[in-house]
């Protein structure tokens with residue numbers, strides 16, 4: 297590799313892969329993204345983008361674009377599922393933006409993704425329809441094999457291929473899964489179809505064994521919900537699996553009428569089986585590193601998965617910039633050392649599903665700045 301620019305293959309064009317590719321492309325190296333999907337498509341979901349994530353995006357120059365389609369909620373209200381009694385309230389508007397030097401935004405997941413796509417495409421080659429099926433990283437460089445029969449070589453690989461990461465499997469073996477016995481329904485409904493919506497603009501309705509989160513997306517034109525509901529049979533963990541709205545309404549039958557105002561609207565719902573994973577002891581081996589859900593997949597109860605992927609991308613870039621691009625083995629080790637404790641903590645805290653149930657400070661979570669956090 298002496299005397300030439302190192303080549304970096306990023307597997308996966310989700311939030312983590314796109315952010316990492318866009319940033320690393322600023323350095324003296326050749327980055328290519330390989331994505332299994334034939335094209336980018338609009339997945340029906342919302343996303344919370346908390347200040348730790350918006351500050352990461354701001355440093356990439358992407359926050360203004362994000363704001364164009366996002367909503368900035370006034371506050372997060374935790375309420376009893378049935379009575380609607382308030383359990384906790386966290387102001388999220390101007391107050392949070394000032395306190396954390398970054399806004400708390402809520403938006404359609406596709407709008408969030410589009411901004412990252414716009415930033416990457418044009419700067420970095422993104423090859424679609426390239427599903428990784430095998431990888432050999434134990435010889436000189438890394439060989440990546442794709443389902444279309446093609447192979448490429450790269451000096452270094454960033455596995456940003458999500459929960460079912462093939463890169464992780466190739467390096468660390470099969471994933472250890474634990475089904476939580478719970479599912480998340482999610483859906484997006486037009487706001488003007490809801491005759492009467494809750495006073496709050498962002499509510500988590502807490503029941504004894506289930507919850508539903510409801511908030512505005514697409515500049516207030518649509519309302520998004522996501523749930524956690526006990527269910528022992530269903531096992532599919534996928535963004536595209538359809539659910540049954542009737543089953544959702546039945547599971548929510550004891551919920552406050554305001555919840556039914558939203559889920560009572562005619563719409564399509566999606567269903568996602570919730571699995572737990574133990575934090576991984578390491579995220580890298582030789583010329584390969586994992587980022588985002590590939591190394592720290594978490595249940596979505598704290599809405600931090602994509603935020604952690606943004607933080608990862610920024611810290612990986614900062615390590616590479618400091619180390620120089622000829623020494624990625626060292627960079628990957630430093631990246632892991634600087635990220636694993638925080639991401640593993642968020643993974644564990646998410647699994648407890650107690651965040652903001654009865655108040656408390658989000659400082660430890662939202663106060664982290666990936667651009668200025670000391671790099672050890």
Ligand SMILES: Cc1cc2nc3c(=O)[nH]c(=O)nc-3n(C[C@H](O)[C@H](O)[C@H](O)COP(=O)(O)OP(=O)(O)OC[C@H]3O[C@@H](n4cnc5c(N)ncnc54)[C@H](O)[C@@H]3O)c2cc1C
Pocket residue numbers: 307308309310311312313330331332333342343344345426427428429456457458459460461462480482522568587588589590596599600601602603604605
């Ligand atoms: C219901 C739900 C709600 C959520 N809400 C929030 C929220 O409000 N806020 C938040 O921050 N996070 C949220 N998350 C988590 C967030 O969506 C993920 O953490 C985030 O998408 C992770 O980004 P990633 O880039 O690591 O992986 P992904 O988004 O999973 O992207 C991985 C990419 O890799 C591609 N890929 C996979 N396998 C291969 C292969 N073999 N070859 C090539 N390409 C491949 C995939 O097609 C995909 O494009 C939520 C998750 C769920 C399930």
